[in-house]
Amino acid sequence: MKKSRLSSAILLCLATGSHAEGFKLYEQSVSAMGNAYAGRGAQIEDATLVYSNPAALTALDGAQLASGLSLIHVESEYRNVSAKSANGQPVVGRSEGTNSLNAPVPFFFYSQPLNDKVTVGGGLYAPFGLSSDYENDWAGRYFADKTAIQVVALQSSVGYEINPNWSLGLGIALNRVDGTLSKYKDHSGLCELGTNINTMFGANVYQSAYCDSHYEVQGDDYAPSFSLGIYGEPMTGLRLAATFHSETSYHLTGDSVITNTPITGANVQGSPNFIVVSPTLPAIDKSTGKLAVNSMLTEASTLDLTTPASLTLSLDHKLSNVLSWQASLAWTGWHSFRSIDIVSRAQTPTISRATQTATNLNSPGYIGFIPEHWQDSYSAALGLTWQLEHGQRIKTGLAYDESPIESAHRTARVPTNDRLWWTLGYSRPFGTHWTMDFAAGYMWMDVIHVSEREFNVQEVALYKSSLNVDYKNTAVLIGAQVNYRF
Secondary structure, three states, X not given: OOOOOOOOOOOOOOOOOOOOOOOEOOOOOHHHHOOOOOOOOOOOOOOOHHHHOHHHHHHOOOOEEEEEEEEEEEEEEEEEEEEEOOOOOEOOOEOOEEEEEEEEEXXXXXXXXXXXXXXXXXXXXXXXXXXXXXXXXXXXXXXXXXXXXXXXXXXXXXXXXXXXXXXXXXXEEEEEEEEEEEEEOOOOOHHHHHXXXXXXXXXXXXXXXXXXXXXXXXXXXXXXXXXXXXXXXXXXXXXXXXXXXXXXXXXXXXXXXXXXXXXXXXXXXXXXXXXXXXXXXXXXXXXXXOEOEEEEEEEEEEEEEEEOOEEEEEEEEEOOOOXXXXXXXXXXXXXXXXXXXXXXXXXXXXXXHHHOOOOOOOOOOEXXXXXXXXXXXXXXXXXXXXXXXXXXXXXXXXXXXXXXXXXXXXXXXOOOOOEEEEEEEEEEEEOOOEEEEEEEEEEEEOOEEEEEEEEOOOOOEEEEEEEEEEEEEEEEEEEEEEEEEO
């Protein structure tokens, strides 16, 4: 996410709980999951190297195929919810609950040597993903409802052996992003005012539809990216790797849709179908005798999204014929994600006519804005691998992922913190051509507090709306992968 987050996906992926920093996903290899992704790109395992390090493809033995599926189960418990509407009224709603997700993340890779020096490969995988969906009646609904982002990549890679000890690699990918972002709309506390509004108008004009006013934006785009890799074995039993994945810029286009919005007196002044009490208050619809409501407004909109660059350094060191250890250190450039900006691309505004005004977002064409200010993050992993009889292996690993979000910029859409992972894996051959990998992992994360406000484009706090909520997140990850050596 750089400027705006949308989604709805081809796979379902969740970054609040999966092995990830921000919404970056690691689940493109079950064989690497067993070591908590330590040594990834340096271990010579299978064709998943197409993504994790194209240079290391030269070390694979013959043509290979790898395909697998990771299953992510996330429990995000929220409690102690306290929210206020734009005019400072308490928002009535669910003060605690659980967001649960069961998300499959598949992948497929193939590699083929062309000669003694060059190996090529291709793959389909998900490098980024995020999903959360709250109950419609939770008290924080004016800040977040559904958030979903899905990036799916189709990649071609080539590895070139410079000499018997070192190789270089290049990968080119075409990425598709889909996104959805939604929330309920707070129309200056009209829902919270309830039937008390009848006193203001001196008649039974209460409009219950205002409590079901919902905003959603969706969009998609395609963009290219590239990967660079280095792989080497400077001494027997020690393998080293470095892999760089490029930043990718998207320009998502789609529609913003809002339902059940008030029709104010200023917009229907002089119309015979409405009674206007004040230009700033909702008009009364003569046909119903209730406050006037616009059932749906749609406006074409755009959002810019940049997924971050990353650099991973890895090693795989064989200590004996039985035991080896792995390590990785990774940097991810989240500094490019500064804000979520939803901007109109319509010649005739509908939604932005109100949201772009000086008393609202205060910028031409703006429909939505959320400051983010993410920072670069680091992750580290250590792993061990035991070689058993008949080609069987047992793996384990610990990983630490640093959150790119400072406490002052946490939101209900991505309630995340630093996390610790432990994983366990098992690999065994089946005949001369087939092997299978199995892995599982568990995530620990400290309790998170979110304190959120609404801001205009100049990052000045708007109105009296606010949200305070505590989160406790846990995640379980399991995966299976099948490999075939031709």
